[in-house]
Amino acid sequence: MTAERATRRGRPRRAWREWLTGYAFILPAVVVIAIFGLFPIAYAVYMSLYSWRVRQGAFIGLENYSRTLGHAGGALAFFGGLLLVLVAHGLWTDAFGGGRGEARRYLQAGGALLLLASGVSVALGWHLMAQSGDRAFLQGLVRTVYYGFGSVPIQIALALVLASLLFQRIRGREFFRMLYFLPYVAPAVAGAAVFRAIFSPRPEFLANTVLSLFHIPPQRWLFETKPLTEVLFGGVLHHLGVAHITGFWAGPSLALVTIILFGIWTFTGYNAVIFLAGLGNIPQDLYEAAAIDGANRVQSFRHITVPLLSPVTFYLTVLGFIGTFQAFTHIYVMRQPAVRDAVDTASIVIFDTFYKRNNWSLAAAQSVVLFAIILILTLYQSRLFGRSVFRG
Amino acid sequence: MASLPSESSRAARASRAPSGAGRRARTRSEPFEFKLSQLPVYFLLLVGALVSFTPFFYMASTSLMTLGETINRRLVPARPQWVNYQRAWTEADFALYFRNSVVISAIVILGVLVTCTLAGYAFAKIRFPGREIIFMVLLATLMIPSTVTFIPNFLLIRGDVIPWGSWINKLPALTVPFLSTAFIIFLFRQFFQGIPDELWDAARIDGAGHLRFLTAVVVPMSRPVMMTAALLTFVRTWNEFLWPLLVTTTPTWRPLGVGLYTFITEAGPQTHYLMAGAVITILPVMVVYFFTQRQFTEGIATSGLKG
Numbered sequence: 001m002t003a004e005r006a007t008r009r010g011r012p013r014r015a016w017r018e019w020l021t022g023y024a025f026i027l028p029a030v031v032v033i034a035i036f037g038l039f040p041i042a043y044a045v046y047m048s049l050y051s052w053r054v055r056q057g058a059f060i061g062l063e064n065y066s067r068t069l070g071h072a073g074g075a076l077a078f079f080g081g082l083l084l085v086l087v088a089h090g091l092w093t094d095a096f097g098g099g100r101g102e103a104r105r106y107l108q109a110g111g112a113l114l115l116l117a118s119g120v121s122v123a124l125g126w127h128l129m130a131q132s133g134d135r136a137f138l139q140g141l142v143r144t145v146y147y148g149f150g151s152v153p154i155q156i157a158l159a160l161v162l163a164s165l166l167f168q169r170i171r172g173r174e175f176f177r178m179l180y181f182l183p184y185v186a187p188a189v190a191g192a193a194v195f196r197a198i199f200s201p202r203p204e205f206l207a208n209t210v211l212s213l214f215h216i217p218p219q220r221w222l223f224e225t226k227p228l229t230e231v232l233f234g235g236v237l238h239h240l241g242v243a244h245i246t247g248f249w250a251g252p253s254l255a256l257v258t259i260i261l262f263g264i265w266t267f268t269g270y271n272a273v274i275f276l277a278g279l280g281n282i283p284q285d286l287y288e289a290a291a292i293d294g295a296n297r298v299q300s301f302r303h304i305t306v307p308l309l310s311p312v313t314f315y316l317t318v319l320g321f322i323g324t325f326q327a328f329t330h331i332y333v334m335r336q337p338a339v340r341d342a343v344d345t346a347s348i349v350i351f352d353t354f355y356k357r358n359n360w361s362l363a364a365a366q367s368v369v370l371f372a373i374i375l376i377l378t379l380y381q382s383r384l385f386g387r388s389v390f391r392g
Numbered sequence: 393m394a395s396l397p398s399e400s401s402r403a404a405r406a407s408r409a410p411s412g413a414g415r416r417a418r419t420r421s422e423p424f425e426f427k428l429s430q431l432p433v434y435f436l437l438l439v440g441a442l443v444s445f446t447p448f449f450y451m452a453s454t455s456l457m458t459l460g461e462t463i464n465r466r467l468v469p470a471r472p473q474w475v476n477y478q479r480a481w482t483e484a485d486f487a488l489y490f491r492n493s494v495v496i497s498a499i500v501i502l503g504v505l506v507t508c509t510l511a512g513y514a515f516a517k518i519r520f521p522g523r524e525i526i527f528m529v530l531l532a533t534l535m536i537p538s539t540v541t542f543i544p545n546f547l548l549i550r551g552d553v554i555p556w557g558s559w560i561n562k563l564p565a566l567t568v569p570f571l572s573t574a575f576i577i578f579l580f581r582q583f584f585q586g587i588p589d590e591l592w593d594a595a596r597i598d599g600a601g602h603l604r605f606l607t608a609v610v611v612p613m614s615r616p617v618m619m620t621a622a623l624l625t626f627v628r629t630w631n632e633f634l635w636p637l638l639v640t641t642t643p644t645w646r647p648l649g650v651g652l653y654t655f656i657t658e659a660g661p662q663t664h665y666l667m668a669g670a671v672i673t674i675l676p677v678m679v680v681y682f683f684t685q686r687q688f689t690e691g692i693a694t695s696g697l698k699g
Contacts, residue, residue: 022520
């Protein structure tokens with residue numbers, strides 16, 4: 001409206017001044033964000049193509065990437081597979097959207113097949129990469145996935161319970177909400193420092209004291225590199241004649257589990273607050289109608305709350321996974337020098353490649369790979385969020 | 393508009409904030425009655441609260457213990473050892489770190505408010521070619537994790553890319569990169585779009601330009617959103633870790649978080665001093681959060697959902 005009026009009174013000068021004012025207003029912000037937010041992406045890619053240890057060296061093309069990912073075909077299969085999931089999902093939802101009869105069935109079958117193919121492709125690709133790629137980094141990715149699967153579902157389940165409890169007509173809702181949110185607001189360094197003390201390997205500290213109440217011997221927590229399955233079932237397994245479970249299925253180390261606990265402690269409250277808002281958006285008459293039809297509380301939770309909250313759940317899940325791929329501070333603070341191999345997630349490995357190994361271009365290449373993964377996750381989110389997650 | 397890109401870090405997620413709209417639908421003044429059947433609900437809520445609060449309690453309690461008490465399974469100190477704080481404050485340099493964090497936060501908050509108010513206003517109220525595209529590109533930066541940006545930014549700060557000399561261990565290294573963020577611009581833009589155009593028309597007839605209108609009319613109207621922006625920026629800056637760790641090799645401008653970390657690596661088993669340091673690091677954020685928590689949590693909730 002303002003612009004139209006401006007044009008009527010002699011376009012050139014007016015419009016010009018308006019434009020200039022606009023550009024002048026955004027200039028400071030754009031300069032800062034362009035230099036410290038946008039430029040680094042391009043520069044990280046540029047760096048990754050050189051040999052660069054503190055000082056810039058020779059151009060080496062994709063060598064850093066082949067060092068990181070090992071097998072080129074494997075990497076292609078891996079990332080291609082991740083992207084294929086999106087196509088499969090597209091076919092699947094199209095099947096429900098428009099198609100009818102035969103066509104619909106074909107689309108669905110195609111989607112399912114593609115999904116299967118993408119799974120195989122990801123697994124195969126990973127297998128090839130793992131043989132010759134950068135061990136520290138690829139292991140870091142595996143640990144990141146553990147970390148995500150260990151913390152995100154639990155966070156979300158707990159948060160959903162807390163939120164639905166809080167949503168009832170109870171006294172002190174604000175108070176509880178404030179308490180649950182507290183860990184999220186606190187500086188991660190300080191929180192991690194406290195966790196280091198609580199989960200100290202010495203028997204007198206809090207976590208081990210609590211265990212001793214249940215007659216469980218003290219654990220070494222952040223110092224424990226043994227995988228969880230062995231800590232929990234080590235004795236039983238020995239009886240069964242299984243000495244060790246190795247590889248992926250051995251699960252995360254107890255040290256990583258402790259870090260996962262920190263993640264749960266921090267983010268459950270955040271997720272609960274988001275769920276609370278989601279609960280507020282569910283029309284109350286649905287519950288009333290269900291009550292008239294004779295549904296009890298558990299039934300209406302199962303058949304109304306859970307399905308209607310599923311977009312929020314999905315959103316939080318993807319965001320949680322993106323968060324784990326970026327998690328840095330608390331892991332960095334909680335890791336003990338002796339057990340680094342057991343807890344370092346991808347972002348920590350990148351930091352070490354840069355900071356300790358001083359291989360800047362390799363670190364840059366690794367960070368570009370990590371960014372690609374995060375980007376794919378973000379794509380999942382924007383593609384899938386809010387669609388097709390409703391059931392029933 | 394396409395969905396707001398998922399943000400670069402959990403810290404950034406803290407900064408999803410309200411545009412003023414979208415309160416929760418429930419009314420607060422419903423008559424309250426206690427039912428026995430609600431007892432399990434309260435029980436579970438209390439368990440949750442206990443888990444959430446225990447580390448804070450442990451921290452505060454341990455920070456007031458003697459060294460002996462920290463390793464003797466004491467729940468609370470026999471007599472609070474305030475001297476621990478004095479020690480941490482003076483001998484472990486926490487006074488300096490605290491001052492640094494305050495200065496850094498103040499500069500960043502001020503910078504963010506100025507740059508983002510201007511940009512948010514322009515994106516909301518001024519028409520110019522490329523407006524939407526530029527805005528989208530800025531928003532896209534929220535997706536970029538700091539794990540990717542920190543290496544090139546380190547080179548920038550050392551003056552390797554743009555020859556402005558090395559900022560390592562200097563104040564600009566800790567402030568300049570944070571002087572503007574797309575998220576707060578987004579926040580302001582949302583809010584400013586809600587301001588009716590008639591006001592601008594009236595101001596223009598009175599001969600005011602955009603800058604005049606912005607400072608005299610828009611800013612005074614926007615106190616709540618400015619407050620939210622300042623709060624979120626404060627918490628984010630105060631909690632920043634990776635970047636300050638990288639660019640402060642000496643204590644001169646080292647902020648609290650990094651100070652606490654170096655203390656952890658050096659202090660060894662001195663848990664009581666360490667916890668005193670943790671309290672000093674956490675307390676300002678807690679105080680701010682405590683007094684503004686409704687604004688804070690509801691802001692995050694409503695905007696988180698819009699995502």
